[in-house]
Amino acid sequence: MEFRHTAVxxxxxxxxLRIRPEGIYVDGTLGGGGHSLQIAKRLxxxxxxxxxDQDDAALAAAGExxxxxxxxxxLVRSNFREMDHVLLELGISGVDxxxxxxxxxxxQLDTLERGFSYKYDTTLDMRMDRRQSLTAREIVxxxxxxxxxxxIRDYGEERFAQNIAKHIVAAREKAAIETTGELNEIxxxxxxxxxxxxxxxxxxxTFQAIRxxxxxxxxxxxxxxxxVTDLLRPGGRLCVITFHSLEDRIVKAAMRRYENPxxxxxxxxxxxxxxxxxxxxxxxxxxxxSEAELKENKRAKSARLRVFEKRE
Numbered sequence: 001m002e003f004r005h006t007a008v009x010x011x012x013x014x015x016x017l018r019i020r021p022e023g024i025y026v027d028g029t030l031g032g033g034g035h036s037l038q039i040a041k042r043l044x045x046x047x048x049x050x051x052x053d054q055d056d057a058a059l060a061a062a063g064e065x066x067x068x069x070x071x072x073x074x075l076v077r078s079n080f081r082e083m084d085h086v087l088l089e090l091g092i093s094g095v096d097x098x099x100x101x102x103x104x105x106x107x108q109l110d111t112l113e114r115g116f117s118y119k120y121d122t123t124l125d126m127r128m129d130r131r132q133s134l135t136a137r138e139i140v141x142x143x144x145x146x147x148x149x150x151x152i153r154d155y156g157e158e159r160f161a162q163n164i165a166k167h168i169v170a171a172r173e174k175a176a177i178e179t180t181g182e183l184n185e186i187x188x189x190x191x192x193x194x195x196x197x198x199x200x201x202x203x204x205x206t207f208q209a210i211r212x213x214x215x216x217x218x219x220x221x222x223x224x225x226x227x228v229t230d231l232l233r234p235g236g237r238l239c240v241i242t243f244h245s246l247e248d249r250i251v252k253a254a255m256r257r258y259e260n261p262x263x264x265x266x267x268x269x270x271x272x273x274x275x276x277x278x279x280x281x282x283x284x285x286x287x288x289x290s291e292a293e294l295k296e297n298k299r300a301k302s303a304r305l306r307v308f309e310k311r312e
Contacts (some may be wrong), residue, residue, distance in 0.1 A: 007034025008300040012287050013099060013239050014038050016307045022046040023096035026087070026231075028080030028224075029053065031105050033062030039099075040069040050095075051075045052086060054129035058105065079129065081220045084231060094233040101241040102221065103303070104128075104211070116211060118203035121181030126207075126214045136210050140177050145169045155218070155246065156209030164190040164206055180207075208244070218246060225254040229278045232310040237282070242304045248286065255281050255308045282307040 007013075013035060019025065021044035027036040030053035040049045049072060053059050059077055066073050076086050080100060087095065108128070109117050115125030115136060126136035143151070145165050153161035167190035168177065177183055187203045188196065196202045212218060228238060238255075242248040261275035286304035293300050 006297045006299070007031070007038075008101070008103065008293070008297065008303045009241055009287060009289055009305045010035060010038060012305055013101075013241065014042070016239050016282065016287075016305070017097040017099065017237055019043070020047070020096060024048045024050070024092060024094075025097040025099070026050045026052065026083060026095050027099045027101075028083055029099070029101045029103075030062045030075065031058050031101065031103075033065040035099055035101060036062060036073070037065055037069075039097075040066060040073050043069075043072045045071055047072055048092075049073045050086065050090065050092070052078050052080050052083060054079045054131075055105075055108070056130065057111075079220060081224050083224065084227060087231060094236070095231055096233055096236045097239070098228060098232065098236070099239045099241075100221075100224070102217070102247050103241065103243045103299075115180055116207070118180060118184055118201055118207045121179055121184075124178065124180055124183065126211045128215045134214055136214050137176075137178065139210055139213055140168060140183060141172050151213045152206050152209045154209075155212040156205035156207075157245070158205040158209065160191050160195070161206075166190070183207075212246075218250065221247060221250055222254075225250065229258055229308070229310055232279075234310055234312045236310045238308045238310075240306050242286075242306070243302045248304050248306075251306050252286075255306060258308055277311065279308060279310040282309050 019039060019042040021042065025039050027039065027049065030036055030051035036049055036051045043049060051062055051073060054077065056077065059075055063075055074090060078086050104116060108114050112120050112122040115123050124135065124137035124140060148165035148168055149162050152158045152164055158164065164187055167186050171177060171186045184203050187206050191202045232238065240251045242251055258278040259281050260277060262271050263273045263275065264271050283306050286306050289300040289303050
């Protein structure tokens with residue numbers, strides 16, 4: 001299957017990155033290379049783009065897409081959590097812009113054997129990096145009721161999380177849960193009929209939760225945001241595109257800490273903790289897709305772009 005992924009908030013992201021022809025930029029979530037292509041096109045031969053992705057299919061597709069610009073592009077198979085190590089190995093001490101697009105690609109969602117989607121009956125997998133050992137199948141079949149409940153409640157924000165967790169554990173006692181179709185039926189049975197009749201697929205939140213747990217997505221994001229501003233040069237910008245409230249809250253909180261890191265009690269007359277602002281938030285409210293973009297790409301509906309600039 002061809003790697004397909006429509007880059008969301010493309011024009012807005014490029015504008016906020018303020019690309020300089022001789023600058024160095026990191027696309028930490030390369031995907032099919034949609035954002036990277038537009039960044040690389042704006043670079044001179046003195047500029048550089050580093051594209052990072054943990055998915056081998058994404059790297060192959062992006063490599064083809066960026067082939068004509070390979071003199072200014074470096075592609076690396078890694079997790080963006082390892083961005084500092086990637087840059088160190090490339091001999092780069094600082095960059096002018098970093099992009100993180102946290103969405104799951106259309107290719108990953110629509111490729112049966114990847115097991116991301118509740119729309120197809122296929123093997124439970126959900127690994128973004130197929131080199132890792134942990135799969136959705138292992139989570140579903142080995143995690144305790146309490147662990148499953150916490151994952152589905154916290155990562156899926158599913159109000160029937162406890163009942164779904166109980167149904168999963170009861171079902172696997174009879175036989176291992178092997179496919180997305182089997183999991184769909186278990187989730188469906190755990191949700192009241194009156195709720196299932198409403199909008200949205202009953203498995204959507206639970207599948208999201210298991211995918212996040214399988215790939216440790218929030219843990220990776222939080223860890224990355226703790227260190228990512230150290231990689232920016234003065235005036236450099238961090239652009240992060242999120243797709244659900246959990247990610248957005250983490251990014252929003254991190255950018256607020258960058259701007260105001262002081263941990264002194266509010267009643268202290270002066271700051272004594274010594275923590276200085278790293279820079280400023282550029283987008284006080286998240287940038288949302290335009291109506292025109294939503295007509296072209298329904299999957300952009302939940303996208304939110306937040307931007308931070310390191311001080312000069």
